[in-house]
Amino acid sequence: MTVTDAATGSAGTTETTEPAGTGGRWASEALRRADPQLADLLAAEAERRAESIQLLAGENLTSAAVLAALTGPLIDKYAEGYPGRRHHTGCALADAAELLAVDRARALFAAPHANVQPRSATSAMLAAYAALLRPGDTVLAMSLEHGGHLSCGSRANFSGRWFEFVGYGVRREDGLIDLDEVRALARLHRPKAIVAGSISHPRHPDWAAFREIADEADAFLIASAAQTTGLVAAGLAPSPVPYADVTVAATHKLLRGPRGGLLLSTAELAERIDRAVFPFSQGGAAMNEVAGKAVALAEAATPAYRAYAERTVAGARVLAKGLAEAGMRPLTGGTDTHLVTADVSPLGVSGAEAERRCAAAGVLLGKCAVPYDPAPPAETSGIRLGTGTVTSQGMGEAELAEIAGLIGRLLTGGTDVRIGARVRELARAFAGRR
Ligand SMILES: *Cc1c(COP(=O)(O)O)cnc(C)c1O
Numbered sequence: 001m002t003v004t005d006a007a008t009g010s011a012g013t014t015e016t017t018e019p020a021g022t023g024g025r026w027a028s029e030a031l032r033r034a035d036p037q038l039a040d041l042l043a044a045e046a047e048r049r050a051e052s053i054q055l056l057a058g059e060n061l062t063s064a065a066v067l068a069a070l071t072g073p074l075i076d077k078y079a080e081g082y083p084g085r086r087h088h089t090g091c092a093l094a095d096a097a098e099l100l101a102v103d104r105a106r107a108l109f110a111a112p113h114a115n116v117q118p119r120s121a122t123s124a125m126l127a128a129y130a131a132l133l134r135p136g137d138t139v140l141a142m143s144l145e146h147g148g149h150l151s152c153g154s155r156a157n158f159s160g161r162w163f164e165f166v167g168y169g170v171r172r173e174d175g176l177i178d179l180d181e182v183r184a185l186a187r188l189h190r191p192k193a194i195v196a197g198s199i200s201h202p203r204h205p206d207w208a209a210f211r212e213i214a215d216e217a218d219a220f221l222i223a224s225a226a227q228t229t230g231l232v233a234a235g236l237a238p239s240p241v242p243y244a245d246v247t248v249a250a251t252h253k254l255l256r257g258p259r260g261g262l263l264l265s266t267a268e269l270a271e272r273i274d275r276a277v278f279p280f281s282q283g284g285a286a287m288n289e290v291a292g293k294a295v296a297l298a299e300a301a302t303p304a305y306r307a308y309a310e311r312t313v314a315g316a317r318v319l320a321k322g323l324a325e326a327g328m329r330p331l332t333g334g335t336d337t338h339l340v341t342a343d344v345s346p347l348g349v350s351g352a353e354a355e356r357r358c359a360a361a362g363v364l365l366g367k368c369a370v371p372y373d374p375a376p377p378a379e380t381s382g383i384r385l386g387t388g389t390v391t392s393q394g395m396g397e398a399e400l401a402e403i404a405g406l407i408g409r410l411l412t413g414g415t416d417v418r419i420g421a422r423v424r425e426l427a428r429a430f431a432g433r434r
Contacts, residue, residue: 026308037428049432051424052362052402057129057200057339057386060256061393062296069295070258075288082274094287101294108233108301109249111241111264116293117285118261121226121250124277126158126323128246129261131276132220133192135162139218140185141195142177143167147341148372149199149224166191170201170371175332177201178329179209186217196240197224197248200384202316202335203226207243223247228337230254230264230388233300234309238319245269254312254388257296258289312338315387318397322404327412331370331382338391341384343370347411351380357410358383362423363375363403394432402426 027086032039041282062070072093080087083095098116104406105114118124119427133139136351137161146169150157153165168182186194194214195203207223214221216379223240229249240247247264265273278285299305313336320340327381344354351367358365368384375381403426406419
């Protein structure tokens with residue numbers, strides 16, 4: 001009991017000061033009674049969030065409905081296999097929930113086939129490769145230095161160990177993908193698969209051009225679309241689904257669903273994709289996550305979600321413009337997405353230093369390598385920001401313009417306590433919105 005009180009005190013939080021919709025979402029009496037230590041950690045985490053402006057590109061806020069599905073009774077169900085062909089009994093209702101999720105995913109993305117079981121986008125990438133490739137095959141993907149994800153050939157990841165990756169990049173002049181280079185590399189290396197998509201590049205891939213290059217090389221086309229899944233769902237990004245053999249999506253980023261992956265494919269590849277998830281790379285599905293995905297997919301089909309997605313892009317454009325005015329260099333000069341990646345070296349700071357200074361003032365963003373980055377990977381020259389969370393909280397263009405100015409002041413040496421106070425004030429004002 002005293003431990004609990006001490007921990008609560010040290011976190012500077014009491015239950016009455018927790019804003020509704022943040023701390024309140026996690027305030028389970030059962031947890032507090034059973035494990036006050038962990039309950040305090042969660043309360044402090046909610047408090048941390050309520051006090052900071054969250055601009056990490058991959059995060060968002062799940063709705064109360066998604067949370068309810070995640071903690072619902074399917075959390076305890078074992079369901080290996082697929083609807084109608086499970087290895088466990090008692091799955092009729094789990095089957096119905098999974099079919100709902102699958103049908104909603106297929107409808108939302110106009111995809112012939114959907115698999116909703118991958119536990120993460122990385123495990124979905126593993127399944128995509130497993131369905132199409134053999135160890136030792138060559139894969140052409142965006143190089144990690146230019147914005148490819150770890151699953152696009154990092155030596156620290158299965159992808160870089162099991163396949164031969166060739167990387168393409170962006171042009172030095174305009175920061176855009178050089179499709180002539182992609183084509184030349186495809187002709188030279190004859191890859192078995194070509195991957196398009198990035199974690200930090202703020203423009204949409206030209207899916208038709210990638211398809212053409214893949215066809216010419218007789219390669220599969222894999223869309224690595226986790227970052228922009230929500231924009232595709234809302235019709236604000238060109239869909240890879242008509243062009244790619246397999247599309248790898250994420251349900252926890254802009255889509256605002258549970259942490260997890262989603263695979264979309266052609267009808268021909270349906271069996272191979274399903275077998276590559278279970279039994280090849282996963283065991284029983286997390287049926288509560290599948291249920292949560294079903295809810296998020298239904299939410300993403302609404303006009304309200306489309307309006308939300310539009311605001312994320314409008315906000316990101318304002319943010320990019322504000323960062324440029326403050327002396328930073330947004331890659332490609334702006335954004336078509338919820339993402340902004342900016343070179344901060346013109347201000348004389350590294351990406352890591354920028355991340356530290358902003359975090360100290362309550363602005364959470366990530367350091368990020370920029371193409372042709374002269375700085376070591378642990379330092380980097382850039383920062384990456386996303387507007388998913390703040391837009392879910394109701395912040396708009398006015399707030400994002402102000403935030404860009406605050407970041408500019410922090411990176412040009414501003415240590416004024418008033419910056420931190422203003423960040424907390426803004427964060428608090430919007431903390432309870434979702
Ligand atoms: C976020 C992301 C991933 C990784 O997602 P996890 O669910 O964390 O594994 C992979 N690829 C891209 C393009 C991403 O944006």
